[in-house]
Amino acid sequence: MSDKEKSRAKAEQAKGKVKETAGRAVGNESMTAEGRAEKAKGDARQAKEKMKDVFKR
Template identity: 50%
Template sequence: MGIADKAKNAAEDLKGKAKEVVGDVTGNDELKAEGKADQTKSSAKQAGENVKDVFKG
Protein backbone atom coordinates (compact mmCIF):
# COMPACT_ATOMS: atom_id res chain seq x y z
CA MET A 1 0.00 0.00 0.00
CA GLY A 2 1.18 3.42 -0.86
CA ILE A 3 0.85 6.75 0.82
CA ALA A 4 -2.43 7.42 -0.98
CA ASP A 5 -3.92 4.22 0.45
CA LYS A 6 -2.73 5.11 3.95
CA ALA A 7 -4.30 8.55 3.64
CA LYS A 8 -7.53 7.00 2.37
CA ASN A 9 -7.63 4.66 5.38
CA ALA A 10 -7.01 7.55 7.77
CA ALA A 11 -9.78 9.57 6.13
CA GLU A 12 -12.16 6.62 6.37
CA ASP A 13 -11.33 6.26 10.07
CA LEU A 14 -11.96 9.97 10.70
CA LYS A 15 -15.21 9.82 8.76
CA GLY A 16 -16.29 6.87 10.88
CA LYS A 17 -15.44 8.69 14.10
CA ALA A 18 -17.41 11.73 12.95
CA LYS A 19 -20.44 9.58 12.07
CA GLU A 20 -20.26 7.89 15.45
CA VAL A 21 -20.16 11.21 17.30
CA VAL A 22 -22.99 12.74 15.26
CA GLY A 23 -25.03 9.57 15.72
CA ASP A 24 -24.41 9.66 19.46
CA VAL A 25 -25.30 13.35 19.80
CA THR A 26 -28.46 13.08 17.70
CA GLY A 27 -29.55 9.73 19.13
CA ASN A 28 -29.27 8.10 15.71
CA ASP A 29 -28.15 4.57 16.55
CA GLU A 30 -27.96 3.57 12.89
CA LEU A 31 -25.50 6.37 12.07
CA LYS A 32 -23.50 5.59 15.20
CA ALA A 33 -23.25 1.91 14.18
CA GLU A 34 -22.28 2.90 10.63
CA GLY A 35 -19.48 5.05 12.04
CA LYS A 36 -18.19 2.18 14.14
CA ALA A 37 -18.32 -0.11 11.09
CA ASP A 38 -16.31 2.41 9.05
CA GLN A 39 -13.69 2.52 11.80
CA THR A 40 -13.54 -1.28 11.99
CA LYS A 41 -13.09 -1.53 8.23
CA SER A 42 -10.30 1.04 8.36
CA SER A 43 -8.60 -0.82 11.22
CA ALA A 44 -8.75 -4.09 9.30
CA LYS A 45 -7.16 -2.46 6.26
CA GLN A 46 -4.46 -0.96 8.48
CA ALA A 47 -3.74 -4.36 10.03
CA GLY A 48 -3.39 -5.90 6.58
CA GLU A 49 -1.06 -3.10 5.59
CA ASN A 50 1.08 -3.71 8.68
CA VAL A 51 1.39 -7.40 7.84
CA LYS A 52 2.47 -6.56 4.30
CA ASP A 53 5.04 -4.11 5.65
CA VAL A 54 6.51 -6.81 7.92
CA PHE A 55 7.03 -9.15 5.00
CA LYS A 56 8.51 -6.40 2.81
CA GLY A 57 11.00 -5.32 5.44
Protein backbone atom coordinates in the same frame (compact mmCIF):
# COMPACT_ATOMS: atom_id res chain seq x y z
CA MET B 1 2.56 1.02 3.72
CA SER B 2 1.75 2.80 0.51
CA ASP B 3 0.91 6.44 0.99
CA LYS B 4 -2.35 6.09 -0.91
CA GLU B 5 -3.60 3.21 1.21
CA LYS B 6 -2.37 4.84 4.41
CA SER B 7 -4.28 8.04 3.70
CA ARG B 8 -7.34 6.03 2.68
CA ALA B 9 -7.28 4.12 5.97
CA LYS B 10 -6.89 7.34 7.99
CA ALA B 11 -9.75 8.96 6.06
CA GLU B 12 -12.05 6.00 6.73
CA GLN B 13 -11.14 6.05 10.41
CA ALA B 14 -11.79 9.79 10.69
CA LYS B 15 -15.05 9.63 8.73
CA GLY B 16 -16.26 6.76 10.90
CA LYS B 17 -15.35 8.60 14.10
CA VAL B 18 -17.25 11.71 12.97
CA LYS B 19 -20.29 9.70 11.95
CA GLU B 20 -20.26 7.75 15.22
CA THR B 21 -19.98 10.94 17.28
CA ALA B 22 -22.74 12.66 15.30
CA GLY B 23 -24.99 9.63 15.71
CA ARG B 24 -24.50 9.67 19.46
CA ALA B 25 -25.13 13.43 19.61
CA VAL B 26 -28.50 13.18 17.87
CA GLY B 27 -29.44 9.83 19.38
CA ASN B 28 -29.40 7.97 16.06
CA GLU B 29 -28.24 4.44 16.84
CA SER B 30 -28.15 3.48 13.16
CA MET B 31 -25.73 6.29 12.34
CA THR B 32 -23.63 5.40 15.37
CA ALA B 33 -23.39 1.79 14.20
CA GLU B 34 -22.47 2.86 10.66
CA GLY B 35 -19.73 5.06 12.06
CA ARG B 36 -18.32 2.23 14.15
CA ALA B 37 -18.35 -0.07 11.13
CA GLU B 38 -16.59 2.50 8.94
CA LYS B 39 -13.96 3.09 11.61
CA ALA B 40 -13.40 -0.66 11.92
CA LYS B 41 -13.00 -0.91 8.15
CA GLY B 42 -10.30 1.77 8.28
CA ASP B 43 -8.60 -0.02 11.17
CA ALA B 44 -8.61 -3.29 9.22
CA ARG B 45 -7.21 -1.61 6.09
CA GLN B 46 -4.41 -0.07 8.16
CA ALA B 47 -3.59 -3.40 9.82
CA LYS B 48 -3.50 -5.14 6.42
CA GLU B 49 -1.08 -2.57 5.04
CA LYS B 50 1.15 -2.83 8.10
CA MET B 51 1.31 -6.61 7.68
CA LYS B 52 2.27 -6.18 4.04
CA ASP B 53 5.11 -3.90 5.14
CA VAL B 54 6.32 -6.45 7.67
CA PHE B 55 6.50 -9.22 5.08
CA LYS B 56 8.24 -7.03 2.49
CA ARG B 57 11.36 -6.87 4.63
